[in-house]
Amino acid sequence: MAATQTTHAAAASTTVTTPTPGPISDYDTGLGGVNQAQNMLFKDMLWWSLGIVALTILCLRMAEISWSHLRLVTTMSRPASSQTYWQKAQWSHMPWVKKQLTYAPIGSKRHNREIRFSSALNIGTLPTRLQTVLLSAYGFSNMVYMFFLNYSQPDHWALLAELRGRSGTLAAVNMIPLLIFATRNNPLIHLLRISFDTYNLLHRWLGRIVVFESVVHTLAWMIVQINDGGWASVGYKVVHDRFIGSGMVGTTTFIILVVISLSPLRHAFYETFLTTHILLALVIFICVWVHCATSAIVGGLPQLPWVIAVVLLWMAERLYRVGLQAYRSWSHNGLSNAVVEPMPGDCSRVTIHLPRFVDVQPGAHAYLRFADISPFECHPFSIAWVKHTPLGGSLLPMAETEKSPSKISGPLTGFNASRQGHLLQTSVSFVIGAQTGFTRKLYNRAVEACGDHSTSASFKALFEGPYAGHHSLDSYGHAVLVAGATGITHQISYLRRLIEGYADGTVATRRITLVWVVRDYEALEWVRPWMDEVMRMPQRHEILQVRIFVTRPNRQFQAAQLGSSSSRTIQLHSGRPNIPVLLRKEVSEQAGAMCVTVCGPGALADDVRAAVREVLDEGTVVDFVEESFTW
Known part of the structure; x- marks a missing residue:
């Protein structure tokens, strides 16, 4: 009996101490029912997880930069035959990591190629x-x-x-x-x-x-x-x-x-x-x-x-x-002038003359805003070419500028240009394909303004940048640059840097292969002034090979192809390139560490990515860099 009473008393005690639900109004506002201690704990965990990932990537980047610098200082004065040590992966698992994780798409191939159900329905791209x-x-x-x-x-x-x-x-x-x-x-x-x-x-x-x-x-x-x-x-x-x-x-x-x-x-x-x-x-x-x-x-x-x-x-x-934008583009003369030249293939070649020096690294891009065309729109474009000229001087070609008497000594490129930037002004050039919206307006306005048989039109523009440009190819003995259509603007900026560095003995590069895929032969006119300068650079014939693939050849192309067949530097081909075959050939002739970069349509970028992953099985050092603007 006593035990029974004790049990009932314990049960009653338990019932009394159990929290009873409060009115609903206690939980529809404020912190009633909110576990704020756990909220702050999970807040810290989220921020710590982001911080740990960022710190891990930072450590990897610092190790990568240090390794690249070591590779550069040990190879920049050596011939290609002395760079074999850097040709093979020092960590045997790295090629597998690149192939299966860092360079791999979700599935077998598709990454940057847009998923289209029709010409009007596009659902974007897939992450890696x-x-x-x-x-x-x-x-x-x-x-x-x-x-x-x-x-x-x-x-x-x-x-x-x-x-x-x-x-x-x-x-x-x-x-x-x-x-x-x-x-x-x-x-x-x-x-x-x-x-x-x-x-x-x-x-x-x-x-x-x-x-x-x-x-x-x-x-x-x-x-x-x-x-x-x-x-x-x-x-x-x-x-x-x-x-x-x-x-x-x-x-x-x-x-x-x-x-x-x-x-x-x-x-x-x-x-x-x-x-x-x-x-x-x-x-x-x-x-x-x-x-x-x-x-x-x-x-x-x-x-x-x-x-x-x-x-x-x-x-x-x-x-x-x-x-x-104001600092880069504004001076006592107002906004910068942009010279726009309509090109074959519905493209605009744009050169903006900035009022002061701007240090632009290869692979950089900038955002442009044209006050006379679409003042509220600002879009990114790869910077193809850069010229530095004396302040107040005429905008002469680089070769003439370097010969002109001024306070500036030495060539106006690289370190000298950065060191003497207060005496210089910069011109940057782009090639902009006319798609829809702003780019189409720009091309149409340029065509209208050139209706009087002038070769270019001038508009006021704002320049914001440069951005990116943090991928240096200086430490690679072998560079393969793949471009599709206007993607040539990204790659041509590297040509100048690497060829000048080879002549000066400041880069490790001993072989450059440029692969450019265009629809029509007339597209070569987009970059003709800059390629002419590249072809005049000393010692460029020792390291540069250009392969141009024209997917819609015409009679003009056939005539030019006959002339290119005897050229050691430039070769013209009809049709689309076989990217895996091209890349395997480059790997078979690899000089030191190799970097493959691509800028162009998503399908081309995916082909290059797949080809790079295939050659990684051979255990060679082949790094891959993709430049893209997905939106």
Whole structure:
């Protein structure tokens, strides 16, 4: 009997101490039911995971730079026959890592070739295998953090409140890297030597994660609110409560933004998308700021400092762009002049004369804005050619400028140009293919302006950059440069650097093969002035071979092909190149470490990537660099 009474007393005691569910209104706003300690823990874990990945890549880049510098100093004064040590991989597993991870697409081949269901429907490109692993790991960690909740608690309204707090915290945390990845002045580009195109891919996927977390955050609140006061209470709070209203507008704007960012819509109306995307992002920043600042909690939600940091970073980067454009392009004479020459094949050759010196590295690109054509549009283009001339002097060809008497001694290239930059002004040249939108307007305006039989037109333009240019080929004994159509602009910038370096004994390069695929023979006119200068460079015939493939040959091509058959440097071929055969031939004649770079249509880039992965089985050092602007 006593034992029975004791058992009943214990049961009664247990019943009394069990927490009873509170009113629903305790969990539809504020921090009621929110596990803030865990929220901050997962915030730290997310930031630490991003930091550890960045630090790992930084260490790898520093080791890579050191290794390249060691390779350069030990080979730049040696012939090709003395670079065999650098031809073979020093770490036997590296070729496998490159083939199966860093250079590998998700499947067998397709990466940068756009997935098209029709001429009007394009759903974009696929990430690489390494990008997929990193994105999947980060997305999975977000899902684990968001749904790591206390499912044992008896009150499911408290569980929803915990989910609301967790998802809102994660969305706010992810907004910081989301913004950093979207900025082209992202300092991580230079530190980690990762292209802006890769960061843009990360930005798109991180944006989808943020939108998903924001929607979960809103739904978790809405379910509790509906059960507390019905749909009428939801509508009332959205209209009369700034805290709830700003959050609802922000989430709705997020959904609209992700819908218009879908690849078919983005590609079909890119100019409209770009402007709308910026405006909607601004609305979201304002709404999230108001949402965090107007909470009933004294001092606002704990996420408010992060939101303020995001807004300030966004404003600072935009102001920096404006300042950079003004500094590069503005002088007492006004905006820079851009000379635009319409070329065969619906292309424009553009040369912008900047009022001051700009140090441009090979492989760099810049953003152009034409005040007379599309003042609100700014697009990236690879820089093909650079000239430095004395301030106030005439814009003469480089050969004449170097002979002209001035305060400047030595050639106006490389180190001398950088050292004497305060005495120089720079001209940069591009080749811009006319597609749709801005590029088509530029070409049409140039054709109209040249209707009086003049060879060029002049427009006012803004220059923003240069960006990228962090891939140096100086330490490679063998460089294979593959270009498709206007992709030649990226590759021709390396030709000049490597040939000059070979003559000066400052690079390791002993063999350069340029492969250029064009549709028509007339396309050679795009780069004729620059190729003429390349062909006049001393000792270029010792290291340079040019293979031009014309996919639609005509009679003019056939006549030129007869002349090229006896040339040691330039050879013309009809049809498309067999990339695997070409690359295997280059590997069989490899001089030291080899770098293969490609800039052109996605299908060509995928062919080159696949060919590089094939030759990696031979254990040679073949690095691959792809230059692309996916959007």
